[in-house]
Amino acid sequence: MEVERDQTVSSPTVPIVDLSNLDKELVARAVVKASQEWGVFQVVNHEIPKELIQSLKKVGTHFFELSSEAEKEAVATPANSKDIQGYVTNSQQDVEDKVDRVDHLFHNLSPPSSIDYRYWPKNPPEYRQVNEEYARQAKKLAEKILGWLSEGLGLDREALFNQGFGGGKKAVYTMKINYYPPCRPQANLVLGMQPHTDIHGLTILVPNEIPGLQVFKDDQWFDVEYNPSIINILMGDPIWMSNGKYKNVLHRTTLNTEKTRMSWVVLLKPPYDMVIEPLMKHTGDGDEAPKFKPITYGEHVERKVRDKLQKRS
Numbered sequence: 001m002e003v004e005r006d007q008t009v010s011s012p013t014v015p016i017v018d019l020s021n022l023d024k025e026l027v028a029r030a031v032v033k034a035s036q037e038w039g040v041f042q043v044v045n046h047e048i049p050k051e052l053i054q055s056l057k058k059v060g061t062h063f064f065e066l067s068s069e070a071e072k073e074a075v076a077t078p079a080n081s082k083d084i085q086g087y088v089t090n091s092q093q094d095v096e097d098k099v100d101r102v103d104h105l106f107h108n109l110s111p112p113s114s115i116d117y118r119y120w121p122k123n124p125p126e127y128r129q130v131n132e133e134y135a136r137q138a139k140k141l142a143e144k145i146l147g148w149l150s151e152g153l154g155l156d157r158e159a160l161f162n163q164g165f166g167g168g169k170k171a172v173y174t175m176k177i178n179y180y181p182p183c184r185p186q187a188n189l190v191l192g193m194q195p196h197t198d199i200h201g202l203t204i205l206v207p208n209e210i211p212g213l214q215v216f217k218d219d220q221w222f223d224v225e226y227n228p229s230i231i232n233i234l235m236g237d238p239i240w241m242s243n244g245k246y247k248n249v250l251h252r253t254t255l256n257t258e259k260t261r262m263s264w265v266v267l268l269k270p271p272y273d274m275v276i277e278p279l280m281k282h283t284g285d286g287d288e289a290p291k292f293k294p295i296t297y298g299e300h301v302e303r304k305v306r307d308k309l310q311k312r313s
């Protein structure tokens with residue numbers, strides 16, 4: 001896909017960054033600018049083969065559309081589990097405000113110690129191999145992007161990934177598949193997912209062809225365009241590590257009246273005990289006062305989940 005020479009398509013569309021550009025400084029600047037202004041951007045020519053993305057969508061769609069209830073039950077999140085992994089259905093609840101109407105499946109992809117294959121669908125049989133290969137590719141992409149974001153903060157390429165997310169042995173990558181069945185009456189009034197910023201740090205998202213993702217900027221909602229060659233990158237709350245330089249983007253999803261929307265999201269999270277605080281302090285560069293109080297990632301998750309439950313009650 002072609003993009004303009006300055007690497008970004010001008011507002012009001014979400015910026016698109018062409019990762020194949022040989023001028024890597026230009027790429028890095030485009031990633032940093034989009035993260036500062038939007039907290040979201042789309043990448044093209046990202047080196048993840050399109051056949052692999054198609055297979056990822058195929059095996060995930062198979063699970064949601066062709067599996068028996070017993071197969072879904074087999075990977076369901078146990079009642080009262082503190083772990084998010086597993087299948088949960090929420091799409092059929094009564095239409096009320098402030099409720100996400102989406103079914104989802106979570107399972108960890110990395111590090112190996114975090115993987116629990118009980119939550120990986122057995123059917124279709126190629127589900128595991130496809131997800132493992134996609135995880136390898138998504139990790140490469142995430143680490144490349146974090147490298148540019150680190151440099152944008154004046155840090156070493158590895159700083160955000162190693163000091164912010166715990167590095168290769170501790171950073172947790174999770175697959176989340178969202179399944180939004182069509183919603184008939186008043187679909188334009190019902191959201192699939194309520195406005196939120198992501199609890200985790202970085203999101204790598206590919207949807208099916210049904211539109212629905214919207215991001216908030218300058219007091220308005222923007223539709224995020226779909227194109228099969230695009231991967232969406234969103235910054236989540238732990239990007240506070242940039243001391244407010246990069247945005248954690250507010251986003252939501254709408255529902256379609258006729259068709260099912262799906263999205264495949266790889267989440268990158270710090271370990272629970274990692275303290276989220278401005279990373280610049282590691283460089284001894286103390287000239288910028290911290291804008292956020294340090295908090296462990298685990299405390300942040302607990303606080304946010306508690307707030308969400310309170311808003312519902």
Ligand SMILES: O=C(O)CCC(=O)C(=O)O
Pocket residue numbers: 176178193198205207212213251252253262263265
């Ligand atoms: O389905 C989408 O496009 C967005 C998903 C999302 O925001 C989430 O899973 O937190």
